[in-house]
Amino acid sequence: MECEAExxxxxxxxxAPAFRSIWDAHRAAVYRFAxxxxxxxAAAEDATQETFLALIERPxxxxxxxxxxxxxxxxxxxxxxxxxxxxxxxxxxxxxxxxAGPEAAAxxxxxxxxxxxxxxxxxxxxxxxxxxxLFEYEGLSLxxxxxxxxxxxxxxxxxLHRARQRLRRQLIRPAKEKFR
Amino acid sequence: xxxHDPEIQSLIRQWTPPDASPDLDGRMLDRFHSxxxxxxxxxxxxxxxxxxxxxxxxxxxxAGAAWIGLEARARASFRDRMGGFEPVAAPELNxxxxxxxxxxxx
Numbered sequence: 001m002e003c004e005a006e007x008x009x010x011x012x013x014x015x016a017p018a019f020r021s022i023w024d025a026h027r028a029a030v031y032r033f034a035x036x037x038x039x040x041x042a043a044a045e046d047a048t049q050e051t052f053l054a055l056i057e058r059p060x061x062x063x064x065x066x067x068x069x070x071x072x073x074x075x076x077x078x079x080x081x082x083x084x085x086x087x088x089x090x091x092x093x094x095x096x097x098x099x100a101g102p103e104a105a106a107x108x109x110x111x112x113x114x115x116x117x118x119x120x121x122x123x124x125x126x127x128x129x130x131x132x133x134l135f136e137y138e139g140l141s142l143x144x145x146x147x148x149x150x151x152x153x154x155x156x157x158x159x160l161h162r163a164r165q166r167l168r169r170q171l172i173r174p175a176k177e178k179f180r
Numbered sequence: 181x182x183x184h185d186p187e188i189q190s191l192i193r194q195w196t197p198p199d200a201s202p203d204l205d206g207r208m209l210d211r212f213h214s215x216x217x218x219x220x221x222x223x224x225x226x227x228x229x230x231x232x233x234x235x236x237x238x239x240x241x242x243a244g245a246a247w248i249g250l251e252a253r254a255r256a257s258f259r260d261r262m263g264g265f266e267p268v269a270a271p272e273l274n275x276x277x278x279x280x281x282x283x284x285x286x
Contacts, residue, residue, distance in 0.1 A: 014215075016209070016212065016213070019209075019212050020209070023205070023208060023209075027204075027205075027208075031197060031200055031204075032197045035197035035198065036195070036197070041198050041200070041201075044197070045200060045201060045204055048200075048204070048208075049204075049207065049208050049211060052208065052212075053211060053212075053215070056212070056215075057215075113194070114194070114195075117191070117192070117194060117195055118195070121192070121195065132188070132192065133192075135184070136184060136185060136188055136189045136192055137189075137192050137193060137195070139184075142182055157182050160182065164185055164188050167188055167191070167192070168187075168188070171191055172187065172191070
């Protein structure tokens with residue numbers, strides 16, 4: 001924790017190796033989260049870069065006694081994704097296309113199962129989508145997930161519950177019915 | 181306490197993000213190096229003002245400007261109303277002639 005705070009301070013002062021160590025340690029998690037939320041590789045890459053730049057522009061915001069660096073970066077990434085999602089929605093409205101729908105998710109598809117999974121993820125409302133990713137996919141604790149989502153544990157639990165129900169309805173029940 | 185859901189977990193963990201562009205690392209480091217210089221960041225000051233304080237200051241500023249404007253208008257309208265006015269010169273009284281006349285009569 002202390003080490004992370006020190007690295008952030010050094011990176012903010014222009015220390016390239018310190019920045020590189022933070023980038024190498026957390027890039028994958030931030031990029032994964034951005035891909036999950038945006039279903040658009042270019043937008044996810046932009047959001048990832050902006051997240052790390054935001055960290056070193058305002059290093060005083062990171063308090064290592066309150067959250068780990070990963071949790072803090074995911075919280076920044078969440079805001080970046082929201083901004084980009086709005087931009088993608090505006091673009092889509094102009095082009096009369098659906099964002100993060102089956103079309104946008106098609107980039108990730110390789111098999112029928114992957115296609116169904118992507119469609120089910122894309123159909124989740126953004127708040128449920130982030131909750132299920134943080135808790136079930138990334139394995140954060142409820143408290144950490146709530147901190148990233150900027151909400152309380154109770155609200156996060158209810159989002160998780162609804163997200164699980166939706167995914168179960170779309171992915172597990174149809175598969176079971178198919179084998180009856 | 182809420183536990184992880186192994187069924188959902190194993191299902192969604194089949195999802196993998198697309199590979200990032202090979203030049204993502206390079207682009208990120210370029211952006212890191214092209215940030216504002218150290219001295220420029222040292223010299224610049226970030227000022228944060230609470231919104232209520234800023235709103236109060238703006239209201240005071242507007243009220244002050246309005247008061248000054250009204251005052252100037254009142255002065256100008258007084259000047260307009262009194263335009264062309266010249267005070268009448270006070271009459272000069274000469275009492276010496278009257279005294280002289282009395283002296284002649286006696």
